[in-house]
Amino acid sequence: MDDNIHGRSGVLTFYASSYAHLLGGTRSLFGADQVVMGLGDRGRKRIAIVGGGSAGVTSAKCCLEEDLEPVVFEQTDALGGLWRYRDVPEYGVPSLMKATIINTCKEMSCFSDFPPPREFANYMHHSMLVRYFELYAQHFGVTKHIRYNTEVTHVVRSADYDDTGRWDVTYSVRRTNVASLAQDKGPTPRTETFDGVMVCSGHHVFPHVPTFKGLDKFKGQVFHTHDYKIPDSFRDKKILIIGVGNSGADVAVDLCPCAEKVYLSTRRGCWVIRRVGFWGVPADSFLNRRTVNLFNKYAPEWLVNFVYETYSNEAFSHKLYRLKPKHRWRNQHPTINDALPNGILSGRIVVKGDVDEFTETGVIFKDEEGYEQKLDVVILATGYLARFPFLDQEVHKTEKNKVCLYKYVFPPHLPHPTLAFIGLLQLLGGVFPAQEAQGRWFAQLINKKLSLPSTKEMQAHYERWRAKLERRYVDSLRHTFQADWVDYMDDISSQFGAKPDLWRMFWRDNALFWKCFWEPCLPYQYRLQGPHAWSGARQAMMTMKDRLKGPLDTRKMPPADARSAQDRKVRRVMPTFIWIAIAVAIFIYLLTFLF
Structure with a gap:
């Protein structure tokens, strides 16, 4: 083919x-x-x-x-x-x-x-x-x-x-x-x-490279995610990635199996969602529906944020993993990554706060009172x-x-x-x-x-x-x-x-x-x-x-197990709070439209 x-x-x-x-x-x-x-x-x-x-x-x-x-x-x-x-x-x-x-x-x-x-x-x-x-x-x-x-x-x-x-x-x-x-x-x-x-x-196209105190003195390697390709040359290195957007999270996940340690620095934290959504189907095929969009537009903002934050925390506790930001879910574009929580849970990825300054051999974070973390590489995931x-x-x-x-x-x-x-x-x-x-x-x-x-x-x-x-x-x-x-x-x-x-x-x-x-x-x-x-x-x-099922159709399932009664029941029942939230949004929309 x-x-x-x-x-x-x-x-x-x-x-x-x-x-x-x-x-x-x-x-x-x-x-x-x-x-x-x-x-x-x-x-x-x-x-x-x-x-x-x-x-x-x-x-x-x-x-x-x-x-x-x-x-x-x-x-x-x-x-x-x-x-x-x-x-x-x-x-x-x-x-x-x-x-x-x-x-x-x-x-x-x-x-x-x-x-x-x-x-x-x-x-x-x-x-x-x-x-x-x-x-x-x-x-x-x-x-x-x-x-x-x-x-x-x-x-x-x-x-x-x-x-x-x-x-x-x-x-x-x-x-x-x-x-x-x-x-x-x-x-x-x-x-x-x-x-x-x-x-x-x-x-x-054009990387955004912000200034950091002391970065010019750092003797290790420094570059932007624009220039990152493969992890081979970073084996057993201590690496700092600045930024926890999509690029920063992707590079961290790519590096963590071979690096000695990957530190992920974030100023304000982030909300993370997975590609894999309810029942294993693509998450965006659920999030981008007209019914969900009505909920986003007409439900109270606190309810919308509560629903999405609950959805994100269902994968892992953002507070426990030190990623929870002060702002609400809809105040920031979410980071999309399935493997980031595994990297954090295994200790290969360590979440850190904002950078205070760099030394010749490492970095000092703002919330660590002068402690120097030794580094070999700094990667800037700071956008474009x-x-x-x-x-x-x-x-x-x-x-x-x-x-x-x-x-x-x-x-x-x-x-x-x-x-x-x-x-x-x-x-x-x-x-x-x-x-x-x-x-x-x-x-x-x-x-x-x-x-x-x-x-x-x-x-x-x-x-x-x-x-x-x-x-x-x-x-x-x-x-x-x-x-x-x-x-x-x-x-x-x-x-x-x-x-x-x-x-x-x-x-x-x-x-x-x-x-x-x-x-x-x-x-x-x-x-x-x-x-x-x-x-x-x-x-x-x-x-x-x-077409969604096409690439997954790689093994024939026994007829008796193809779809059990329990499986059908699970697929019919959506998380209750989601449906309640959508119903509330539609009700509010109708009230707005009619009155």
């Missing part, structure tokens, strides 16, 4: 055959309306897409849907962006460690008209996720629009911008041949004019800065990592909706469907099928949103572009008419209504109606559980 996936000629054959048994053939899965055909370039608007990762690939597909001509500028030699593993980290290129697994399950993370293969793991390894992107790009004809080894160095308004909204994009082709490198002094910049620009380079060096400050300016964007997409001060940021947000849920929704919105706008509010209205909206974020979240770099998954997907999709009409659905397709309202809020919901609706969306929703 691996050869067929990676082989250029066999990609579509593999994907189609994987689903023929499920949805009755390739045509019923994709629908004739979803196959992008090659079109002539004359008269088509040209869109520059900066970055060939998940955001860039889906943005190109969204452009093709609207008969636009995308040009994807990818500075490396392959698509995948952050998720394409490379042995050697490179400045200006996103990076991940070799053991990285996605934090959101495949059904909640897929693009809205391209279900992941049944055989793919529910929580995909980065290599499997890149395969999914390759399949997607091949199927929708995106690959031929990607210019590899091409780095965008400058994006400025064209001379006729005031009238047309066009942009001049300057780029350089990276030399990959040794002989050409020896002959040339450097890449020659070239400039082309585009009708629109989609910035898809993401926010995991949202930077776009190819854009002038007058086009887009970031202060304290706060991105001034209307709905995280458009700079509100620009008079034309021809520059968009795709994927510059953080969700407790799959980011890829959100990137796609943003791309669909932009493509509709560039073709003048929609319009944006005035610059004054967009700026006012941004300021209200910023104030809301600051009221809810603790002050942190990671919370400057935060959003709730269901609300954000509904909001963006409603801009171009793709938000599902649940009221109409209730009367016309009751079974589908309950799938949309009660079960996971799958990305396929946003292809049921609106521009470029997909004829296979309903079937994809109805067959989600089969």
